[in-house]
Amino acid sequence: MSLPTASAIESKTESKIDSKIESKTDMDALLVTLKGLEAGDLFKIMKQALTEAEKRNKTPKEKKGSMPKGVVPTQLKKPRAWIEFTLKHAQEHGWEPFTIVKKSKESTEMPGSFEHNGGHVYKESVTEKTPEGKQLIYTYAMSLSKQRWSPKSNSGTHEDLYKEFEQNYVEDVVIHVEPKVKMTLEQKQEQAALKKADKEREKEEKKAEKVREKEAKKAEKEAEKQREKDAKKASPVKKAKTEKKVEKKVESVIGVVNKPLLKKKKVEKVEWSCPADGQLHPWPFKGTNYLRNSDNDVYLRGEDGGMGDWQGVYLPAEDRIDDSQPEPEYEDEE
Numbered sequence: 001m002s003l004p005t006a007s008a009i010e011s012k013t014e015s016k017i018d019s020k021i022e023s024k025t026d027m028d029a030l031l032v033t034l035k036g037l038e039a040g041d042l043f044k045i046m047k048q049a050l051t052e053a054e055k056r057n058k059t060p061k062e063k064k065g066s067m068p069k070g071v072v073p074t075q076l077k078k079p080r081a082w083i084e085f086t087l088k089h090a091q092e093h094g095w096e097p098f099t100i101v102k103k104s105k106e107s108t109e110m111p112g113s114f115e116h117n118g119g120h121v122y123k124e125s126v127t128e129k130t131p132e133g134k135q136l137i138y139t140y141a142m143s144l145s146k147q148r149w150s151p152k153s154n155s156g157t158h159e160d161l162y163k164e165f166e167q168n169y170v171e172d173v174v175i176h177v178e179p180k181v182k183m184t185l186e187q188k189q190e191q192a193a194l195k196k197a198d199k200e201r202e203k204e205e206k207k208a209e210k211v212r213e214k215e216a217k218k219a220e221k222e223a224e225k226q227r228e229k230d231a232k233k234a235s236p237v238k239k240a241k242t243e244k245k246v247e248k249k250v251e252s253v254i255g256v257v258n259k260p261l262l263k264k265k266k267v268e269k270v271e272w273s274c275p276a277d278g279q280l281h282p283w284p285f286k287g288t289n290y291l292r293n294s295d296n297d298v299y300l301r302g303e304d305g306g307m308g309d310w311q312g313v314y315l316p317a318e319d320r321i322d323d324s325q326p327e328p329e330y331e332d333e334e
Contacts, residue, residue, distance in 0.1 A: 078169065094112070094113040111125075275294065280293050280297075283298070292314060
């Protein structure tokens with residue numbers, strides 16, 4: 001039996017090494033073969049084996065400054081958190097149209113959202129193929145977040161949202177955006193019924209509030225009328241009129257005193273009467289037109305024949321009007 005040559009052994013060794021020498025039987029055969037080789041061939045095999053071992057023992061060098069896989073650099077934590085905040089806010093409250101700028105510097109206008117089946121999706125995205133519509137994704141939320149507020153340029157359309165984000169931002173705390181769970185038809189109907197009930201309740205509350213405001217205004221008007229009525233009764237105008245009448249009487253007395261005495265003409269007195277119907281009837285007295293009732297309450301008679309100011313109570317025994325008497329109160333007819 002002839003022994004294999006050194007080149008054959010080297011080829012066989014490489015093949016065995018590349019296949020990771022999977023079986024112990026092959027390893028034993030290799031050792032037997034090595035024992036029959038000359039020293040020069042053994043050195044060649046040793047050199048080849050050492051080279052192969054060094055190749056397999058080498059580990060890839062880490063680049064300087066590189067971060068371990070999965071670790072976010074500190075300077076990127078807050079921008080990423082702002083994107084996550086924008087995505088969560090948009091999914092809950094909707095979003096406005098925004099622009100996506102690609103690497104090729106081509107821009108694409110993205111539409112705003114509308115509420116559909118309890119969520120927010122792109123306008124006109126509800127089609128036969130996509131009956132649930134299309135939602136905003138993280139990649140596009142990056143462009144929306146830059147439009148709403150860019151800390152680098154200190155500009156944007158929603159500075160108030162960024163301030164809200166900063167107030168609640170804590171480093172190393174990730175805002176997890178829960179994936180939108182598709183609801184069943186029954187759940188959608190139930191949610192729609194709840195929304196409808198909320199709107200009806202809000203509508204009833206507004207209606208009740210209007211009724212309360214109307215009643216309050218009505219009560220205020222009634223109170224104002226009553227105050228005016230009370231003020232009219234206690235008005236100093238009547239007092240002034242009474243004082244004026246007294247002055248006129250004094251003047252008339254003085255005038256009579258100053259006039260020469262004339263022979264009085266006897267005037268036959270005519271008794272006046274009226275039905276006891278509670279109504280006022282015309283009553284001329286001492287050159288003045290009055291209105292008088294069966295209770296002897298006396299008012300001035302207006303030019304139109306209507307009731308004027310209160311004058312007092314007529315005293316038949318004294319043939320005079322007692323203006324010190326208070327005006328009687330009559331119940332308002334309903």
